[in-house]
Amino acid sequence: MNLKELGFDAFFREDLASSGAGGLEPGRVVFESRNRYTVETEGGPREAAVSGRFEYTAAARSEYPAVGDWVALRPVEEKETIRVIERVLRRRTCLSRRSPGRGADEQVIAANIDILCVVCGLDGGRNFNPRGIERYLVMAAASGARPVLALNKADLCENPEDALLTARSVAGDAPVYLLSAKTRRGIGELSGILLPGVTAAFTGPSGVGKSALINALLGAEAVRTGATRADDMRGRHTTTHRELFPLPGGGLVIDTPGLRELQAWGDGNTADDAFADIAAAAVSCRFRDCTHRDEPGCAVLALLREGRLEQERYQNYITVRKELEYLSSLQDERGRRERKASEKELSRLIKRYNRDRE
Numbered sequence: 001m002n003l004k005e006l007g008f009d010a011f012f013r014e015d016l017a018s019s020g021a022g023g024l025e026p027g028r029v030v031f032e033s034r035n036r037y038t039v040e041t042e043g044g045p046r047e048a049a050v051s052g053r054f055e056y057t058a059a060a061r062s063e064y065p066a067v068g069d070w071v072a073l074r075p076v077e078e079k080e081t082i083r084v085i086e087r088v089l090r091r092r093t094c095l096s097r098r099s100p101g102r103g104a105d106e107q108v109i110a111a112n113i114d115i116l117c118v119v120c121g122l123d124g125g126r127n128f129n130p131r132g133i134e135r136y137l138v139m140a141a142a143s144g145a146r147p148v149l150a151l152n153k154a155d156l157c158e159n160p161e162d163a164l165l166t167a168r169s170v171a172g173d174a175p176v177y178l179l180s181a182k183t184r185r186g187i188g189e190l191s192g193i194l195l196p197g198v199t200a201a202f203t204g205p206s207g208v209g210k211s212a213l214i215n216a217l218l219g220a221e222a223v224r225t226g227a228t229r230a231d232d233m234r235g236r237h238t239t240t241h242r243e244l245f246p247l248p249g250g251g252l253v254i255d256t257p258g259l260r261e262l263q264a265w266g267d268g269n270t271a272d273d274a275f276a277d278i279a280a281a282a283v284s285c286r287f288r289d290c291t292h293r294d295e296p297g298c299a300v301l302a303l304l305r306e307g308r309l310e311q312e313r314y315q316n317y318i319t320v321r322k323e324l325e326y327l328s329s330l331q332d333e334r335g336r337r338e339r340k341a342s343e344k345e346l347s348r349l350i351k352r353y354n355r356d357r358e
């Protein structure tokens with residue numbers, strides 16, 4: 001594929017050039033499985049792995065290539081289809097979540113996406129839930145990608161217009177699409193925003209029809225889909241890998257596995273970006289560092305009292321903010337530990353140096 005069609009532009013070109021990476025060729029990661037990557041290049045797809053130097057110098061898992069990343073590739077002698085990944089080019093956007101389990105590790109879901117398509121299922125199960133949508137909008141805010149909401153399975157819903165209103169009430173500026181992968185309702189509209197060179201990642205719980213929507217956009221059954229459980233409409237985690245597909249219309253879409261849990265990732269402002277109404281009110285709080293929990297003169301609590309802010313939405317905002325605060329305290333603590341360790345290492349080296357001189 002030609003690089004421009006894959007989304008390559010001046011941003012990545014300059015980063016490749018600035019690294020002085022002479023002789024390296026750019027490519028985009030379209031598939032990853034167990035540290036093996038498929039990278040699309042000007043000359044076609046290549047199989048790749050990171051270099052020994054990359055492994056040695058990487059400080060965190062999140063620095064490894066993810067689907068959507070642009071990477072600098074070195075050829076391998078006499079192996080036409082194999083490449084070594086020397087470097088991950090600077091990410092324009094980065095979709096992450098907190099790694100499942102304890103700790104403060106970042107798990108990169110996809111890189112360099114322009115649009116995050118948050119998919120819900122209107123099949124009467126638990127796959128349509130405003131609080132869940134709010135969490136996905138927080139994830140979008142942290143990524144730098146523009147969110148859109150996709151309400152799929154409209155064919156299974158008696159009052160899709162009600163769902164549309166509910167979704168709009170939490171969507172902020174994000175557009176909401178009423179869709180059906182089955183009847184193709186809304187598919188033309190959605191493909192209208194997936195312009196040439198634009199990358200969109202699809203996320204949401206298992207079984208909502210992320211892969212089915214991608215098939216509908218591709219106009220082919222390229223991706224495997226799986227039945228939902230009859231009792232609660234939950235999916236069976238059919239998609240197990242992230243993968244990037246070029247659309248006939250020139251856009252690029254990334255399918256991702258359904259998420260079981262979504263712990264917030266981001267910094268202090270991320271929650272405010274996703275809850276714009278609360279952030280706008282907070283400007284009028286008496287204290288600049290108001291936490292909107294019990295302070296006098298809190299404009300957010302005033303909204304709540306006046307019934308202009310839904311209790312559940314407010315509660316979700318507070319919960320997400322607490323999660324983000326906890327995350328940043330874990331990160332601070334880790335930073336302190338790492339600094340201490342490197343100071344220790346340094347004093348060991350100085351001691352040894354002095355000893356050697358004696």
Ligand SMILES: Nc1nc2c(ncn2[C@@H]2O[C@H](COP(=O)(O)OP(=O)(O)OP(=O)(O)O)[C@@H](O)[C@H]2O)c(=O)[nH]1
Pocket residue numbers: 152153154155156179180181182183205206207208209210211212213224225226227228235236237238239240256257258259
């Ligand atoms: N009736 C109806 N069924 C749909 C629609 N979209 C998807 N489905 C069905 O829902 C089930 C789950 O679809 P998938 O595309 O596999 O869901 P997914 O979100 O990719 O799930 P994971 O890969 O497990 O995360 C399949 O049986 C699809 O055929 C739709 O618009 N209408």
Ligand SMILES: [Mg+2]
Pocket residue numbers: 210211212224225238239255256257258
């Ligand atoms: Mg899937």
Ligand SMILES: [Zn+2]
Pocket residue numbers: 282285286290291292293295297298299300301
């Ligand atoms: Zn306040």
